Amino acid sequence: MAVNYQHVKNRIMKEEKNVTSNEGQVMQIDAFLLQIKNKSDKLMNYFLVLYFIIGLILAFFYDTWTIAIGVGSLSLIAYYSTKILMPNSNLYQYVLSIVFGIFMAQYIYQMHGLFEMHFVAFIGSTVLITYQNWKLQIPLALVVIVHHASFGYLQYIGYNKIYFTQLDYMTLQTFIIHGILATTVFFICGLWAYHFKKYSERHIEQTFEMGRLQEEKLQKEAIERSNEELTKSNKELDRFVYSVSHDLRAPLSSMLGVIGLSETGTEDAFMLKNMTMLKTSIKKLDSFIQDILDYSRNARMEIEKEEIHFSDLLKDISNDLKFMCDGKQKQVDIRTMISNGIAFYSDKNRLKIILNNLISNAIRYQNPETSDPFVEIEVNISNTAVNICIKDNGVGIGKEHHEKIFGMFYRVSKKSTGSGLGLYIVKETIEKLEGSIALKSEIGKGSEFNIYIPNLIS
Amino acid sequence: MTNSEQYKYKKVMVIDDNEIDRYVAELVMEKNLFAQKVVCIESGRDALDYLFALEGNPEEVPQLIFLDINMPEMNGFEFLIEYEKLSESIKNNCIIMMLTTSLHEEDRIKAKENKYVFKFLNKPLSKDKLDNFGVYFQSTKTNLNGSEI
Numbered sequence: 001m002a003v004n005y006q007h008v009k010n011r012i013m014k015e016e017k018n019v020t021s022n023e024g025q026v027m028q029i030d031a032f033l034l035q036i037k038n039k040s041d042k043l044m045n046y047f048l049v050l051y052f053i054i055g056l057i058l059a060f061f062y063d064t065w066t067i068a069i070g071v072g073s074l075s076l077i078a079y080y081s082t083k084i085l086m087p088n089s090n091l092y093q094y095v096l097s098i099v100f101g102i103f104m105a106q107y108i109y110q111m112h113g114l115f116e117m118h119f120v121a122f123i124g125s126t127v128l129i130t131y132q133n134w135k136l137q138i139p140l141a142l143v144v145i146v147h148h149a150s151f152g153y154l155q156y157i158g159y160n161k162i163y164f165t166q167l168d169y170m171t172l173q174t175f176i177i178h179g180i181l182a183t184t185v186f187f188i189c190g191l192w193a194y195h196f197k198k199y200s201e202r203h204i205e206q207t208f209e210m211g212r213l214q215e216e217k218l219q220k221e222a223i224e225r226s227n228e229e230l231t232k233s234n235k236e237l238d239r240f241v242y243s244v245s246h247d248l249r250a251p252l253s254s255m256l257g258v259i260g261l262s263e264t265g266t267e268d269a270f271m272l273k274n275m276t277m278l279k280t281s282i283k284k285l286d287s288f289i290q291d292i293l294d295y296s297r298n299a300r301m302e303i304e305k306e307e308i309h310f311s312d313l314l315k316d317i318s319n320d321l322k323f324m325c326d327g328k329q330k331q332v333d334i335r336t337m338i339s340n341g342i343a344f345y346s347d348k349n350r351l352k353i354i355l356n357n358l359i360s361n362a363i364r365y366q367n368p369e370t371s372d373p374f375v376e377i378e379v380n381i382s383n384t385a386v387n388i389c390i391k392d393n394g395v396g397i398g399k400e401h402h403e404k405i406f407g408m409f410y411r412v413s414k415k416s417t418g419s420g421l422g423l424y425i426v427k428e429t430i431e432k433l434e435g436s437i438a439l440k441s442e443i444g445k446g447s448e449f450n451i452y453i454p455n456l457i458s
Numbered sequence: 459m460t461n462s463e464q465y466k467y468k469k470v471m472v473i474d475d476n477e478i479d480r481y482v483a484e485l486v487m488e489k490n491l492f493a494q495k496v497v498c499i500e501s502g503r504d505a506l507d508y509l510f511a512l513e514g515n516p517e518e519v520p521q522l523i524f525l526d527i528n529m530p531e532m533n534g535f536e537f538l539i540e541y542e543k544l545s546e547s548i549k550n551n552c553i554i555m556m557l558t559t560s561l562h563e564e565d566r567i568k569a570k571e572n573k574y575v576f577k578f579l580n581k582p583l584s585k586d587k588l589d590n591f592g593v594y595f596q597s598t599k600t601n602l603n604g605s606e607i
Contacts, residue, residue, distance in 0.1 A: 242562055246528055249559045250476065250581075257482030257582030264489055264585075293561060320580075322590075349563055 029204050033132075036200070040130040041083075044096060047127055048076055051103045058110040071106045075099040090133070097136045100124025101143025105151070113155075113163040121182065125189040132197035134190035141186045148179075234300050245293045252286045284417065291421040294353045298429045303347045305456040310338045310379045313348070317356050324363055332363045332392075333374040342381045345456040350429045355388075357422045358449055362392035364417060367444070370394075381455070385435075388451040397441040405439065465494040471520035472498045473505045473537065474557070475529040483524060483557070483583045492588050493522070502529060502537035509541075509548055519551040524583070525575075527558040527565055534558070538572055555579055 052075075055068040079099050083092035104120040111117050121144050128136045151164040152175065259275050259282075266272065318334045355377070362375035370393050378389040397405060397412060404410050406427040409420035430437050435453035470493035472483045480498040487493040497520060499505045505523070512518050527534035534556060541549070556569045556578045569578045579587060 242560075243528075245561065246559055249561070250479075250528070253559045253581035254476060254478040254482065257486070257584070258478060260582060260584050261482055261485050261489075290561060322586075352563075 028208055029201055032200060032204050036130070036132060043130060044079075044127075048079060048096075048099070051100075052076060055103070055106055055110065058107060062110060062112055064110040067106060067110055071102065075102050075106075093128075093131055093133070093136055094139050097124070097128060097139035098143055100127070101140045101147065104144065105147045108147075108151075109163050111163075113166045115165055115167070118178075118182075122185050125186050129189050129193045129196065132193050132200065134194040134197075136193065137186045137190040141183070144182060145179075148175075231302075237300065238297065241293060241296050245289050248289050249286055252282050252289075255282050280417075284419075288419040288421070291419050291425060295421060295425050295428070298350060298353065298425065298432055301349075303433065303456075304349070305345045306348055308344045308346050308348055308351060310344070310381075311336065313352060314338075314355065314377060317352065317359055320356070321360055321363060324360060329363070329366060329368075330373050332366055333372060334359065335374055335376045336379070337377070338379040339381055342383060342455075343457055344381045344386050346386075346433060346453055350433055351453070353429050354426050354451065355390075357426045358390045361418075361422060362390065362394055362447070365392075365394045365447075367393060367395050367446070383455060383457065385452055385454050388453070389448060390451070391446065391448040393446040396443040396445050396447055397439070398443050402439055402441065406437070464491050466491065467493045467521045469493065469495045469497065469518070469520045470522040470524070471505065471508075472496060472524045472557075473500075473502060473529075473534075474498075474524070474526040475500050476526070479526070479581060486583050486585065486588065490585050490588055502532035502534070502540070505537065506540050506544075509544055509552075512548060513545055514547075516547045516551050519548050521551065521553065523552060523554045524557040524579075525554055527556060527560050527569075535568060535572075538574060541574060549574065557581055557583060 052072045055072040056065075059065045059068040076099075079092060079095050082095045086092065101121065101124065104117065104124065107120050108114070108117040121140065124140055125137060128140065148164070151162055152170070154162045155164040156170070256279060259279055263272060263275050314334075314336050321334075359375055359377070363373075366373040373393060375390065375392040375394075378391070380387045380389075401410075401412050405412065406423050408424045410424070411418070411420040427437060430451060430453065433453050435451060437452075438450045439447065440450070441447035470487060472480050474480045474483070477500070480500070484496040484498055487496050497508070499508060502525075509519070525534045525537060532540075538554070541554075552574075553576045554572075554574045556565075556575055558565065558579075559581045560566075566578050569575045
């Protein structure tokens with residue numbers, strides 16, 4: 001469960017991160033566009049002043065000062081007032097587009113229809129590309145169309161003081177070609193504006209993506225590094241625990257050796273009894289050290305999967321437990337039934353800890369009233385898991401203890417000789433292997449532990 | 459004195475840095491008529507010197523060596539690497555048993571993989587272990603190094 005929960009949490013965190021990264025990307029694009037806008041706005045100030053000054057220069061030719069100053073300043077007022085009054089809107093850009101159109105009309109008029117002045121519209125069109133907004137071409141185009149249509153019409157019906165062209169006549173064909181060329185320029189300028197914007201957006205996206213990938217890479221490297229360090233310190237700690245446990249156990253085994261020798265040197269019942277008590281205490285301390293070692297290994301070490309040969313494993317365990325009984329207790333018959341045929345993969349050391357604890361419990365808590373104490377180990381392997389049943393005819397465990405028996409340092413009665421860690425370690429180890437354990441037991445009849453451990457064959 | 463016929467082995471070597479463990483091993487073997495002579499040596503280096511000196515004198519080579527793993531200067535496995543350099547006449551007459559308190563599964567595996575190591579025993583050495591080992595050993599001794607002892 002804990003693992004699943006963590007998984008979900010990770011996923012949520014990842015999604016959250018994606019959302020923020022998208023927001024960040026949008027923010028970055030906005031910032032970029034704002035930068036373009038500010039730069040372009042600055043540029044427009046020069047252009048507009050230049051337009052106004054050119055108007056003044058043109059006024060010398062036909063003495064059109066009223067037009068140059070009147071129309072020119074009205075245009076500037078229109079532009080700057082919109083810009084100042086609506087700073088958060090792009091409307092002033094559209095006004096600018098119209099202003100460019102009007103300057104064209106102004107120049108044409110000032111030069112009394114000098115045909116080259118028509119090209120002024122194209123200058124405005126290209127200047128507008130800098131905003132990277134194709135729609136800005138529309139107001140300019142509209143002004144040009146309206147101007148040409150109205151002024152052209154008015155001039156040709158003979159209206160005086162209207163200057164559109166210096167040509168004496170203009171055929172419909174010329175007019176249409178004129179229109180098509182102008183439209184093409186506006187269209188292409190709009191297209192460029194559109195493309196520039198798309199390109200900028202893509203460029204930002206890529207930059208952003210690259211930044212994100214780099215960040216991910218750095219994070220991954222950091223995780224790998226800390227994993228490496230963790231593995232290293234785990235290994236060092238493991239070595240440390242091993243040497244300490246060895247150094248603690250070595251004197252104990254020396255003591256057992258000396259006591260064993262002393263036992264053979266005396267017939268004195270009192271001495272023998274004392275020596276047995278010494279041995280019991282030493283063995284208890286020794287198994288306590290082993291339990292702590294098992295516990296700390298299980299908590300820290302990675303699962304190392306390999307093929308498990310249950311018959312070998314159980315033989316090893318039986319051999320190790322052979323010297324457990326000391327005179328007082330009967331030799332327990334260890335019976336094994338293993339279903340063969342399917343390969344089973346798991347962590348051998350952990351399985352050994354589990355089985356060793358349960359089988360040694362069966363030996364330790366045998367029923368003194370039974371003539372044939374036994375422990376029966378049944379192993380059923382499937383493709384997905386193994387079911388192990390460890391059944392004995394020992395003293396059994398009362399119902400009231402069933403819940404608590406897997407708890408740390410829990411001991412059933414004062415007759416319990418172990419550390420109170422054994423079954424806790426069994427449970428912890430099984431959980432590490434993502435398995436489960438269940439207990440069935442009745443006082444006086446025996447105990448049955450059913451273990452389920454997944455097959456790590458895949 | 460006990461007749462030499464009664465002993466299972468003529469000469470057994472114990473390599474262990476711990477004095478008490480050497481004492482226990484020696485006494486257990488003598489009391490249980492396991493070895494007629496027990497040579498106790500406190501370091502792998504000294505044991506190698508001892509064995510080297512017996513080149514050309516295979517009669518005197520110990521039939522069994524009980525080898526501890528955790529020892530200063532030269533541990534049991536380092537001893538085994540050096541041991542390999544000894545002549546065949548010595549190695550063929552000699553069987554090595556690991557006798558240790560190590561719980562390290564790697565030690566057990568490493569010992570089992572070594573062709574000179576016959577068995578991995580946990581301390582302390584006791585009568586039960588000697589009896590058990592004797593039987594096991596007798597039944598398989600001809601498979602070891604392909605030579606009779």
